[in-house]
Amino acid sequence: MCGRHKVTDEAAIADPGERVLTEVKGVEIAVFNVDGDYHALANFCPHQSGPLCEGPTQGRVTVDDDLEWAYDDEERNVVCPWHGWIFDVTTGTNIDAEQYTVPTYDIEVEDGEVFIVI
Template sequence: MTTRYRVAGTDDFTDDSDRIICEVDGLEIGVFYVDGEYYALANYCVHQGAPLCEGQVTGEMAVDDNWEWQYDHDPCVVTCPWHEWKFDLETGVNISDERYVTPTFETEVEDGAVYVLR
């Protein structure tokens, strides 16, 4: 059974790339607002238990068709503040090794409130 938890108002997110870390049903979850979308993932790095959601949110460098480096906003990743492991905000997958995944949660927005489904 899925339960919907109100975690914040949309106006609690002050700007793009903002986040709120909260407790939902005994689990600490980071809710991110990036480019008009909300993402939620466990505030726990699967590497050594660091507070993952306290890390920097960025895109990544990628090589284009001409073999030149370019900054790509997709995927949007959060970088673990302890050992710099990077996880895709949407999927929770480590961008260097798909074996490592942090749990993600569906979000909903209704009447100016942001909800996490768990």
């Protein structure tokens, strides 16, 4: 299954926050537009095999130097709809426990078409 697989036309995910869910050789993969950049992630949560990439994307609650609550509104995190585990779409890493990761895939864009490289 190695090679380049078309996911979508770029126009379909041209706006930040949009995503496309596809299947490549039996593997469900989502491509997210995060702030204009594309990131591909397996639609699989390592917690209990939930459909991770069907969950909402969001920023994250954080704290400032005085430990007062703040919010980082860069919507680069996807929340598993089953149990709420959160992964950074750009790295595939759980934002709370880096030992939990989701496969990521390289993206290529050519002539208005988006490809996943596996």
